[in-house]
Amino acid sequence: MLNKIKLILILTIMSEMVNAQQKINFNISFTEPQAHYVGVNMKVSGYKKEYVDVRMPVWTPGSYLVREFAKNVEEVAATSGSKKLDVRKLNKNTWRVYSKNADFDFNYRVYCFEISVRTSFVDDSHAFLSSTGIFMNIDNQIRQPVTVHVAPFKGWEKISTGLELVRGKQNTYYAPDFDILYDSPFEIGNQDIFHFTASGVDHEVAMYGGGNYDKTNLQRDMAKIVEQETAIYGENPNKHYTFIVHNYNVGSGGLEHLNSTVLGASRNAYATEAGYLNFLRLSAHEYFHLWNVKRLRPKALGPFDYNNENYTTNLWIAEGFTAYYDKLMVHRAGLQSSEGYLSALATDISTLENQPGKDIQPLSESSFDAWIKLYRPNENTKNSSISYYNKGAMIAFLLDLAIINSTNASKKLDNVMHDAYHEFYKKLNRGYTDQEFKAILEKTAGISFGEFYKDYINGLKPLDYNKYLGYAGFTLENTAVKNEPYLGIETTKRNDRLVVSNVWRGTGAWDGGLNVNDEIVAVDDVHISADDLAKIIAGKQVGDKISVQVLRDGLLKDLSVVLKENPLARFKISPVANPSVKQLAVRKKWLE
Known part of the structure; x- marks a missing residue:
């Protein structure tokens, strides 16, 4: 056993010595920012191999969609000293450099012209570099330390990033591994x-x-x-x-x-x-992720596989709980009244309840299918799916009130988040499983959430808002107008033509066969303009049958539609008339 321990120690030391000799240093430059390009020089040393595989990630953590960042890469070349090396592309995001046991420079340019928080953008005024779409890694070397030297374009004077500056080197930053580098964007400019x-x-x-x-x-x-x-x-x-x-x-x-x-x-x-x-809520949301998702996380979200999808059913916790807390934090900070907070919560309830997809897609499934659905919406998305942000926030709100009520206002969802963070991140240094998070919820609340999970997270049972709001002495009321006739479509104007952009499931339009991209020409044989439809429908009654003439792919088509009652809700949260002592205690704990 002693010899085995010595062997392991020797191998560990040798591995660390090899890693210390291996180095990856990036140099970033901007020769044509007006054309939206960044130049990348990747210096690779200490990798004594016949060939080295260099890879670009296909997605960025926090945004669950394969974005194929390699599509923006151009002018790939490798040199060792003055000698040009052979480079062959193996697949969509991998280049093999035939280095022949020598140190080498791997050079490429990246086109950056997509404005979003997750993609890079460069022009003559600034550069925003989202690191997963800029920096390549060496296959199986994610743990390798990295330095990045930035050469700003002429006139750019400032660099903002979460990375640490290398002491004694101007505009040079250090990342202990690629996970940290990929988690550290750059803003360069003025x-x-x-x-x-x-x-x-x-x-x-x-x-x-x-x-x-x-x-x-x-x-x-x-x-x-x-x-x-x-x-x-x-x-x-x-x-x-x-x-x-x-x-x-x-x-x-x-x-x-x-x-x-x-x-x-x-x-x-x-x-x-x-x-x-809205800005404060957005700031609160992303800052809350500092703990929830970046450290306290589902087990599937780290270590990351940057080449493939990373599936989890728990984004309703990672994102949904964060979406619940963003508004709550603004309220707790004294920046919005209780009335304002409850109004915002009622709006979120309306958003979920007005989405037909709530009866089709379970919450856990919406998380698992984020890679193919949430970031790829189409004309039927609202009918067939829900957002784990929105429904996850509603689940967090119900759980918060359930915990406060079951513990006689001694604990709340905060205690779950605190204990889970210290258990899984601080103590175990790993992500949690679905069952482990559920266990912490149940331990904190002192009750079972088995039925809750079955009905609301893995099932499609309607959320019982009034049950949980009742714990705090509140009630939810639908204030929408009753018996209002409703066609069931959304439209857009195209050169004063009225074109269907969405058809809502279960409405008269859905049953009557109206399609997205139909141009509505007439109603009841009367030609209408883009501004006429709402007035015509408002003059009808629920149950009326109307004829709708549409132009579909250049052909006229007559459709018969029976108007139904407008199903869209508009919710309001109000206090009950005579709350009990316990209800007031729960309310105080929730909205303190």
Whole structure:
């Protein structure tokens, strides 16, 4: 046994010595930013092999879609000193370099012209580099340390990233492995940078694109949100954190990273109450991911396979719970009233209940199928699926109230998140399974959630909102107009032509055979313009039969449609008249 231990120790030391000799260094340059290109030089040394396989990831963690980043790669070449090496492409994202036991440079350019929080964009004003679409790795060497040197374009003076600077080297950053590199985007240009300190952590906010934001307000209010979220988990694991904010005419979306995030915002919306609240909620959402998903995570989400889909049924926890907490954190930080929070929650309930897909796709399945459905919506998406963000948030809200009620207002969902983080990330350093997370829920609540999971997560039973709101002395009411006639389509205007863009399941239009892309020409033999349809339907009664003439693929078609009652709900949450002592205690614990 002793000899075996010595052998293992020797092999470990030898492996570490080999790894120390192997080096990967990137140099990033911009010779044609106006044409949206970034140049990448990958210096590979210490890999004494006949050939080395170099790979580009096909997706980015946090955005569950194979995006085929290699499609943007051009001008691949490899050299060793002055000698050009043979390079052959093996598959869609892998290049084999015949290095012949020599160190080599692997050079390529990447076209960057897709505006989103998960894809790279370069022009003459700035560069945003989403690392999974820029940096290649060597096959089976994800754990290899990496340095990145950035040579900004002429006139660009600032670099914002979560990576650590290499001491003594200008614009050079260090990542202990490719997982960290791929989790660290870069903003390069002349972004407006300001800082705030919260929970003992320095936070950098890098604003690109201008906007009517007030730095003082953001510093104060973002800090409040950070403090509230840190309080749930009992610690903030970062030394520093970077918000990269892209302000566009119309911007949205966010993508979480280990110690940074990228946010899309509308540059002129900060001065409005709704716009400012939306930005704070987005910031709260992505910051909450610092714990939930980046550290506390489903077992399937790490270590990552960057070449294939990584399937999990638990995105309703990773994203849905985070979507629940984003609004709650803004409320807890004192930035929105209880009434405002309940109104926003009622809107989220309406969103889910008005989606026909809620009766078709279970929540766990929506997570598993994220790779083929959520990021690839079509004209039938609302009829056949739901979002694990939206329904997951509703599940979190029901579980929160269930836990508070069952523990006589001594515990809530916060305790679950805290305990799961410390158990799986801090203690076990791994992700959780579906059953393990359920066990922590049940341990905290002191009750079984077996039926809850069967009905609401793996099944299609309608959510009983009033049961759970009743624990806190609230009731849910549908305030929509009754007996309103409804055709059941969404339309768009094309050169003053009225074209069907969506047909809702179970409506008169669905039953009567209206199709997406039909051009509505007439109703009851009367020609209509794009603005006439709503007025005509409003003048009818539920049960009326109308004839609809459409132009489909150049041919006229007559359809008979029976108008049904408008099924779309508009919910409102109200307090009950005489809440009990326990209801008031649950309410206080929930909305404190």
